[in-house]
Amino acid sequence: MKTVRGHVPDNCDIIIQGATIIDGTGAPVQAADIAVLGNQIVHIGDCSTLQAETSIDGTGLCAAPGFIDVHTHDDWALLRTPDMPFKVTQGVTTVVAGNCGISAAPFRMQDGLPDPFNVVPGLREYSFDSVAEYRQRLTTSPPAVNVRLLAGHSSLRATVMGTDLARPASGEEIDLMAQLLDTALTEGAAGLSSGLDYPASLEAPMDEVVALAKVVSGHQNTIYATHIRDEGDGVIGAVSEALETGQRAKARLVLSHHKCAGKANFGKSVKTLEMIDLARRHGEVSFDVYPYVASSSALLERFVGSASKVIVIWSTPYPELGGQLLDDIAANWGVTREEACHRLKPAGAIYFDMDEADVQRIMKHPVAMIGSDGLPGTEKPHPRLWGTFPRVLGHYVRELKLLSLTEAIHKMTGLSASRFSISDRGVIAAGKKADLVLFDAHKVKDLADFSNPEQPSAGICHVLVNGQFALRHGIQTDTRAGVFLGNQAA
Numbered sequence: 001m002k003t004v005r006g007h008v009p010d011n012c013d014i015i016i017q018g019a020t021i022i023d024g025t026g027a028p029v030q031a032a033d034i035a036v037l038g039n040q041i042v043h044i045g046d047c048s049t050l051q052a053e054t055s056i057d058g059t060g061l062c063a064a065p066g067f068i069d070v071h072t073h074d075d076w077a078l079l080r081t082p083d084m085p086f087k088v089t090q091g092v093t094t095v096v097a098g099n100c101g102i103s104a105a106p107f108r109m110q111d112g113l114p115d116p117f118n119v120v121p122g123l124r125e126y127s128f129d130s131v132a133e134y135r136q137r138l139t140t141s142p143p144a145v146n147v148r149l150l151a152g153h154s155s156l157r158a159t160v161m162g163t164d165l166a167r168p169a170s171g172e173e174i175d176l177m178a179q180l181l182d183t184a185l186t187e188g189a190a191g192l193s194s195g196l197d198y199p200a201s202l203e204a205p206m207d208e209v210v211a212l213a214k215v216v217s218g219h220q221n222t223i224y225a226t227h228i229r230d231e232g233d234g235v236i237g238a239v240s241e242a243l244e245t246g247q248r249a250k251a252r253l254v255l256s257h258h259k260c261a262g263k264a265n266f267g268k269s270v271k272t273l274e275m276i277d278l279a280r281r282h283g284e285v286s287f288d289v290y291p292y293v294a295s296s297s298a299l300l301e302r303f304v305g306s307a308s309k310v311i312v313i314w315s316t317p318y319p320e321l322g323g324q325l326l327d328d329i330a331a332n333w334g335v336t337r338e339e340a341c342h343r344l345k346p347a348g349a350i351y352f353d354m355d356e357a358d359v360q361r362i363m364k365h366p367v368a369m370i371g372s373d374g375l376p377g378t379e380k381p382h383p384r385l386w387g388t389f390p391r392v393l394g395h396y397v398r399e400l401k402l403l404s405l406t407e408a409i410h411k412m413t414g415l416s417a418s419r420f421s422i423s424d425r426g427v428i429a430a431g432k433k434a435d436l437v438l439f440d441a442h443k444v445k446d447l448a449d450f451s452n453p454e455q456p457s458a459g460i461c462h463v464l465v466n467g468q469f470a471l472r473h474g475i476q477t478d479t480r481a482g483v484f485l486g487n488q489a490a
């Protein structure tokens with residue numbers, strides 16, 4: 001049994017005894033006890049001489065760092081549903097919000113904003129002029145999980161340009177966005193996100209994005225995450241644009257929910273991963289991925305053509321059609337998919353548009369991180385919202401053996417923490433914050449599916465956030481110990 005160097009305390013609050021520790025670095029597992037005092041891990045090794053208020057028998061369980069969901073749209077859910085059951089029950093202890101160009105801060109909400117501003121429920125209820133204000137709100141009303149926030153390019157555009165977004169920003173507008181972004185980064189934003197595939201930013205040229213990504217690279221420990229301009233027929237060009245943007249701005253880069261959508265593009269991940277590997281010689285590039293062959297987003301004409309099946313999950317003008325297939329709706333109306341889509345908007349959909357071989361190839365890559373891209377607050381959401389992390393551990397690790405358990409945990413913790421500059425989490429070590437998950441590697445399994453998407457997973461036993469139980473014996477507690485994570489020294 002390995003004993004950790006340094007001070008061994010006389011007592012602690014919680015001891016986890018005899019779990020198999022997967023420390024998040026990708027290192028081999030070890031059997032040891034973990035001692036927690038306050039919000040910190042204070043000792044790893046033999047804790048049999050320590051006194052603790054609470055002991056958890058970890059025999060037969062794996063202990064991992066709390067999972068970091070690097071791709072979320074939880075900015076609003078953290079305020080609307082602060083218990084965050086869809087995250088806690090998966091073992092997630094930190095979420096990166098503000099992805100795909102839309103963030104709650106800095107953002108000035110107004111009527112008439114185009115997609116993707118319709119995709120996230122709650123967006124109309126809350127918007128914050130500054131990251132400092134958002135951070136303050138979360139401090140006053142803490143959620144159950146920790147938060148890292150990206151500042152969204154489309155949110156910046158809406159704040160500066162109003163609803164007039166179907167054009168490039170002027171030089172003056174870019175300067176204003178750059179100032180807002182600079183302040184956001186100073187106030188603790190993790191970086192910039194973009195959603196160049198959506199009407200709100202489709203007309204933003206690369207130069208506009210480079211100018212803002214340069215603001216990011218001027219701050220330490222920050223990153224540029226992009227939902228690229230085209231994930232379908234134009235995926236190669238869009239990956240190339242993202243890589244060039246990162247290089248020109250000298251920004252660390254994340255490609256969001258990497259995929260090759262549409263049958264004509266199946267297999268193109270061989271090429272995109274080659275391009276990414278080449279670019280990694282010149283700068284830091286990584287990406288996130290979710291473990292499903294279906295995506296979910298706004299219902300848009302430009303997305304419906306390439307999917308084998310499209311489920312409409314909600315529609316503002318036709319709420320009664322939620323849950324129906326787009327093809328059935330189109331057939332009933334005697335119109336094309338595109339025309340049906342036009343009539344149903346604003347609406348949200350699930351698109352079956354990926355190839356399993358691409359999903360596996362992307363997930364297996366050494367710089368792939370796991371991120372759910374879940375959309376909380378919608379009725380019948382894509383099951384990724386509740387199932388992503390247990391699905392990787394159950395289906396892709398245990399059943400398919402695509403990844404080893406230590407590799408998979410690294411993609412959910414240590415790798416994610418290093419890319420998003422969360423220096424005191426993502427690894428189990430003395431001195432790190434006590435964000436921990438205990439799970440049964442033989443039983444862990446996602447139970448959420450497309451018919452019943454709002455199901456907690458099996459096999460997640462205990463979850464600690466900042467040293468407090470968020471989930472105990474599989475039951476969520478009412479503790480909300482999450483904090484806003486700003487920019488720390490590396």
Ligand SMILES: [Zn+2]
Pocket residue numbers: 099100195227256257
């Ligand atoms: Zn996206």
